[in-house]
Amino acid sequence: MKNSKSNVQPDVLHEESNIFNARLQRRSFLQYAGAGAAGIALIAAGCKKERRNEMMPGGVTLDFKDDFGVLNYAYALEQLEAAFYIQVASNPPSTFSPAEKAYFQDIQFHEIAHREFFKKALGNAAISGLEVNFSSINFTDSSSVLGAAKAFEDLGVAAYNGAGVRIKSDVYLTLAGQIVSVEARHAAYIRDLISNGSFADLTSLKDLGASDANGLDGALSPDKVLAIAGKYIKTKINVINL
Amino acid sequence: MNIVNIIEEIEKVDGEIYERLSPRRTAMKDFFNFGKKISLAALPLAMGSMFKKAYGQTTPSGVADVLNFALALEYLEYHYYNHALVAAPTLVPAGAPTAAITTIRNHELAHVNLLKGALGASARAEITYAMTDFTAGGTFPLVYSDYLTFLKVALGFEDTGVRAYKGQATALKGNAVLTTALQIHAVEARHASHIRQMLAANGASGLKPWISLGPGGIANDTGVGAVDAVYVRENNDVQAGITITGIATGITKAAAVESFDETLSKAEVVGIANLFLRTGFKL
Numbered sequence: 029m030k031n032s033k034s035n036v037q038p039d040v041l042h043e044e045s046n047i048f049n050a051r052l053q054r055r056s057f058l059q060y061a062g063a064g065a066a067g068i069a070l071i072a073a074g075c076k077k078e079r080r081n082e083m084m085p086g087g088v089t090l091d092f093k094d095d096f097g098v099l100n101y102a103y104a105l106e107q108l109e110a111a112f113y114i115q116v117a118s119n120p121p122s123t124f125s126p127a128e129k130a131y132f133q134d135i136q137f138h139e140i141a142h143r144e145f146f147k148k149a150l151g152n153a154a155i156s157g158l159e160v161n162f163s164s165i166n167f168t169d170s171s172s173v174l175g176a177a178k179a180f181e182d183l184g185v186a187a188y189n190g191a192g193v194r195i196k197s198d199v200y201l202t203l204a205g206q207i208v209s210v211e212a213r214h215a216a217y218i219r220d221l222i223s224n225g226s227f228a229d230l231t232s233l234k235d236l237g238a239s240d241a242n243g244l245d246g247a248l249s250p251d252k253v254l255a256i257a258g259k260y261i262k263t264k265i266n267v268i269n270l
Numbered sequence: 271m272n273i274v275n276i277i278e279e280i281e282k283v284d285g286e287i288y289e290r291l292s293p294r295r296t297a298m299k300d301f302f303n304f305g306k307k308i309s310l311a312a313l314p315l316a317m318g319s320m321f322k323k324a325y326g327q328t329t330p331s332g333v334a335d336v337l338n339f340a341l342a343l344e345y346l347e348y349h350y351y352n353h354a355l356v357a358a359p360t361l362v363p364a365g366a367p368t369a370a371i372t373t374i375r376n377h378e379l380a381h382v383n384l385l386k387g388a389l390g391a392s393a394r395a396e397i398t399y400a401m402t403d404f405t406a407g408g409t410f411p412l413v414y415s416d417y418l419t420f421l422k423v424a425l426g427f428e429d430t431g432v433r434a435y436k437g438q439a440t441a442l443k444g445n446a447v448l449t450t451a452l453q454i455h456a457v458e459a460r461h462a463s464h465i466r467q468m469l470a471a472n473g474a475s476g477l478k479p480w481i482s483l484g485p486g487g488i489a490n491d492t493g494v495g496a497v498d499a500v501y502v503r504e505n506n507d508v509q510a511g512i513t514i515t516g517i518a519t520g521i522t523k524a525a526a527v528e529s530f531d532e533t534l535s536k537a538e539v540v541g542i543a544n545l546f547l548r549t550g551f552k553l
Contacts, residue, residue, distance in 0.1 A: 134478065134528060137520050141529035144517040145509060189452040198440040199510050205436040205455065206509070206530040210480055212459035217479040220467060225369050227467075228377065228460040238453070243380030245456035247449050 087264025088155040092250065097269065098194050100155045101250050102204065103146035105187055108260055109180050110139040111160045116177070121170035128221065135177075135214050142207055149200075159262035174222050181215035184208075186236040186246030187253040212245065333447055336438045338394040339536060340451070341385040342553055343434055345397035346546055347427050348382050350404055351375035358414045367468065374424075374461050381454055388447070401551035409496050409545070421469050426497040428462035429481065430534065430542050431455075433500075437533035459531070481531060483524040499542050503532045 090104070091097045113136035120129050147154050166172035188208035195201040216227035228245075230238040236246030248256075254265055352375050354361050355368070362368045386393045404413045404423065412419045435455035442448035463479040470477045477492065481504050484491040490501035507515045507526035514526035521529075534542075544552040 131478070134480070134525065137522075137525035138480070138529040140518050141514050141521050141526060144521075145512055145514060145529075148512050148517065149510060185456050189449060189456060192439065192452045193444060193446065193448050196444070198443065201439050201443055202436065202533060203510055203530075205439045205452065206532065208452065208456055209432050209436065209459035209531040210529060212456040213463040213480045216460035216463035217467065220464060225366050225373070227370075227464040228373060228457055230377075230457070241380060242384045243377035243457055244384075244450065244453035245460070247453050 087266055088158070089266040089268060090155070090250070091268050092194065093269040095195055095197050095200055096150065096153045098191050098204075099146055099150055099200060100153070101191060102188070102207075103143065103150060103154060104158055104261075104265065105184055105253070105257065106139055106143040106146055107158045108160060108257060109184060110136070110143045111158075112162065112165075112176065112180060112260075113139050115162065115167055116173055119167060121168055121173055123170045131217065138210055138214070145203075158265075161260055161262045164259065171222075174218060177218045178215065178222060181211055181218055182233055182236060182246060183248075183253060183256055184211040185215055186233075186238075186248040187250070189245060189247035190237070190249050190253065332441055333445060334389060334392045336441050336451075337385050337389050337447070338392070339438065339539075339553075340435065340454070341382065341389065341394055342397060343431055343539070343543060344378055344381040344385060346402060346543060347431060348375065348378035349397070349399045349402050350424065350427060350546075351378060353399055353404070354414060354420060361414060361417055361420055363417070370464055370468065371424075374464075377457055377461070381457075384450070384454075388450075397547075397551065401548055402546055403548050404546055406496075406545040418469070418472055418474075421465055421472065422474075422492065422494050422497070425462065425465045425469060425492060426494075426500045426542075428458055428465055430500050430539060431458040432462055432531060433534035434536075434539040436531065437535055437539070478528070480528045483527045487523070499538070502534070502538065506530075506532055 088100075088104070090101050092101070113132060117129075117133045117136040120132060124132070162176075165176045185208055188204050188211065192201060192204055192208075195204060219226040219229065226232070230240040230243070230245065233246045234240075237248050238244055238246045249270070251267060251270055254267065258265070351371055355372060355375060362371050405411050406423075410419055410423055413423050414420065432455060435451055435458065438451065439448060439455075442451055466477050466479050474493065476482075481501070482491045483505055484501070485493075487505060489503060489505040490498050491504070492501070505523075505527055507513060507523055509530055514529060515521060515523045517526070540553045547553065
């Protein structure tokens, strides 16, 4: 897409390269960073050069050339999950037990926390809010709701597992790990509600990259995850530099 | 902390520090991105990461170390469950509970075999059941005779496993092995979730499938004081400098804590694992 490459980004990269071209300048940066309160100015300076996600007329763009792309990808999936659980938690199927209602409330808050975390971490680089399409889910029917929840959680686990290797920063790699295990806990709980003991039925997760023989959960590349999740997302998602 | 001093100290022993940093321009760029996105509190962490990149510390031997560390944990977990199924057949009730413990035992054995195969000649020596002590020197004397004690210790193993793999992720960064480690990590989390549900079904009231805030705000939500070391920092609600509590309506401290699992360092995990290994066989 012709306008998927922001004009801002090459300039930012150029600027950053220049900063480190001369030894003296590099050194003054380090001293600057070390000067205690000056760190605040460092962050403020960083904010001025914030990358922006260009709004595509036809949707949003996930540019996987750097960690922003991976974080926005996670942000997109968390938006989807949060939207689903908000709808379930606010109007659960009538057959849900009090414990199920309480745990779906919990999961709703976890997904909202993940969504808001990414939104805040990405700042101006965040993609816009996605429009969802849950027309295939019957929110009054518990088996439809549980089936969708299982699909979201198992896919979420495979998505984080598959994206981890693309993450370049230690902080965000660890954070992805901190989130994916919570998604796996959700997945196990929901699977047990559907059929007790199916919490880690890896054979059933084969299409998501799992292996029962090796005791491995799913792991899928972003394009495959988005192809599956696309059914629930109205907004067009463009993927570049994958 | 004074970063200027640290740089200057390094320069004394390594005059080429700036040159080392220079060709790793991506490391510096990453560092800059950090600065934009995370708080001052996390800056030292980002600096550490920059140095790591400058010195290119993640070596193949580092990867083997991580895999051997994981292998030791998998041996422990495997023997823990296997002994219950083989030597204490009345401990775990027949039906769904035995099926679940068998599933988990089989996964741990699969992990042992996978890691052993990946390491080949570099694999550590086998840990046998005889080298273990699952009473932890008498802390859990009923571990193989009381079902609830058995489940509580099992949960300690699973939540430790989840935190241990997570803590080693950065040592495998960018390596294909990372994906495998993450795939194991998620399976351990599924196990932990199920054992939490088994405990809840057997009277451990309030124990959720996910790690929540303990009573009075403590990190350990299991009510088993002897496993406090497994849950250190699990009451943290600040991620990459962003406070999660109150980040949106309804996000209480408990919800914030539940939303993110925390890491354990290698030293912390070794400390826990050694409780279950006999003298002479400790990590």
